[in-house]
Structures are given as C-alpha cells and as structure tokens.
Amino acid sequence: LFDIIKRKSKESFAISNIIQQMFVEAGISPQCPDKNVFLTVIDGVHCSFKTILKCDEENPNKLFICAPLPIPVPKHIAGLIPHELNRLNENNQYKSEITIQENGDEYSIFAFTDCEFEKTPSTDEIKDLMIHTIDVMDNENFRSLVCAIMGYATYDELEKAMISNAQIKGNEANISMADGYCTLQDKSDGVTSPRYYGRLLMLAIHIIENRISQERAQQLLNEQTPLLMIMQEAY
Numbered sequence: 001l002f003d004i005i006k007r008k009s010k011e012s013f014a015i016s017n018i019i020q021q022m023f024v025e026a027g028i029s030p031q032c033p034d035k036n037v038f039l040t041v042i043d044g045v046h047c048s049f050k051t052i053l054k055c056d057e058e059n060p061n062k063l064f065i066c067a068p069l070p071i072p073v074p075k076h077i078a079g080l081i082p083h084e085l086n087r088l089n090e091n092n093q094y095k096s097e098i099t100i101q102e103n104g105d106e107y108s109i110f111a112f113t114d115c116e117f118e119k120t121p122s123t124d125e126i127k128d129l130m131i132h133t134i135d136v137m138d139n140e141n142f143r144s145l146v147c148a149i150m151g152y153a154t155y156d157e158l159e160k161a162m163i164s165n166a167q168i169k170g171n172e173a174n175i176s177m178a179d180g181y182c183t184l185q186d187k188s189d190g191v192t193s194p195r196y197y198g199r200l201l202m203l204a205i206h207i208i209e210n211r212i213s214q215e216r217a218q219q220l221l222n223e224q225t226p227l228l229m230i231m232q233e234a235y
Contacts, residue, residue: 013120015063016055022123042067042131044138051130059116063126065096065133066112069142073100073107073149077181081109083235084148088141094132109145111136151180201227204234 019038023030031039036055041048049067056062073081078100085098092098096113113133137145143155152158165177188196208217208230220230 013117014055014060015117015121015126016060018121018123018126019053019055019063022126025123026127042134044134044142046138046142049134049137051134053126053130061118062114062116063129064112064114065130066110067133067137069109069111069137069145071109071146071149072103073109074179075106077149077151077179078102078107080181081107081148083232084144085109086232087235088136088144092136094136095129096133096136098136109137109149149179151182151184153180197227201230204230207234 016036016038023038023040028040030053033039036057038053040051040053042051043049047070049070051065051067054064054066056064081100085100089097094113095115096111098109098111100107100109111133113129115129135141147153147155147158150158152161161177162175165175167174167176191199204227205217205221208220212233216233220233
C-alpha cells in the first residue's frame, strides 16, 4: 500500500522531453537512434567523450547517462585497473561512478549516472548530471586513468615515452610502444608467482606503514585480510 501511495505521489513527466529541450536551448542537435536514446559529444580537457543519455520506457522518471573512456584496456592488465577505479570512486563527489566491462578482446572503462527523479527536473539539472558524468573521467582523473592503463607512474613520464616513440610523417604521428607493465615483466624474469605475491604483499605493507601507520598495517595482517584488499589500501 505504501508503495502504491508513493508512486501516485510522484510527479508524472517524461525525461525525454526535458532532454530535447536542453539540447534546443544549447543549440545542439544530438543523434537520436531511438526516441528514448540521445547521443552527443562533450569536449573534456584532454579528449572528447561520446555521451549517451537513455530514458527508461517503463519508468519515465528514470535516466541513465554513460560515457566510455576513448582508450581501451588490454586484457592482460584488466585485473589491475579496478584498484584505480576504486580510488577514484571513493574520492568522487558526484552521483556518477566509473566501472570496467569486458568488450570482446579488450575491456572498456566508462562513467555512468543512474538516477530517478521525484519531481520534474530542470534542463540545467540534466545538463549538470551529464557534465558530472564526464567530470569523473576528465582532467587529473583522465591523467591517472591513462597512467594506470599504460603502466607509468606519472603522466609526464608517459608523454616523454610517447614522444620518443612517435614516428612523424607530415601532420600525422604513429606511436608504437610497449606499456610499462610489459617492460616491468621483462625486467623481472625468473620471479615465480609465489615470490611475486610475497614481494607485492611486503611492498603494500611497507607503503601502509609509512603513509598511514604501522598499527594499521599490523591490523590488516592480524585480520588475515585478502591480498587484494591490502593492495587497495596501499594504492
């Protein structure tokens, strides 16, 4: 009974109409492959993001916004990326989140915002949600994500490596280079899996002891915390 009363108390409106009005006000013509789907491009600091706004046919009060990161993630490092995504999501001040999904022979990172409105939103509210979806992947977060994908400690190091590996012909540049993870693996030849995990655990504990506290490091070890959780704490 409560659910019925709650549903009746909600305002009835169509998000798709408000989205259309938002684009009209901005002088933008989005692609509309479906009456409930809108595609547009939002320019960020470092690149442009193809952004999708999808309305729910069954619930006109719901809106789903998503935007993929233009850089794919190779399969061999897909297991490392969640540490960076967890860090960014924990520090995120918006309603949006970043996640990673398998996409054929590689993985894709994308930001999304999933929301349901209790009352009719303004076009500015929709626009802010759309921009915030991009914000979680833009600017410094973009630099961090690219470093995590390419296996470099800093974006400056990555830029230098890209410049040194660029083959320039006229106005076009072709960059062919190994990621930092492959380079590190080549340098650690002969290290078996158990030794690798042991060293990784000790490195993570060392970081926690020096950046947080020795008490926190000891607590994690005493509780027999899984290695992945200790790695995330160190990350």
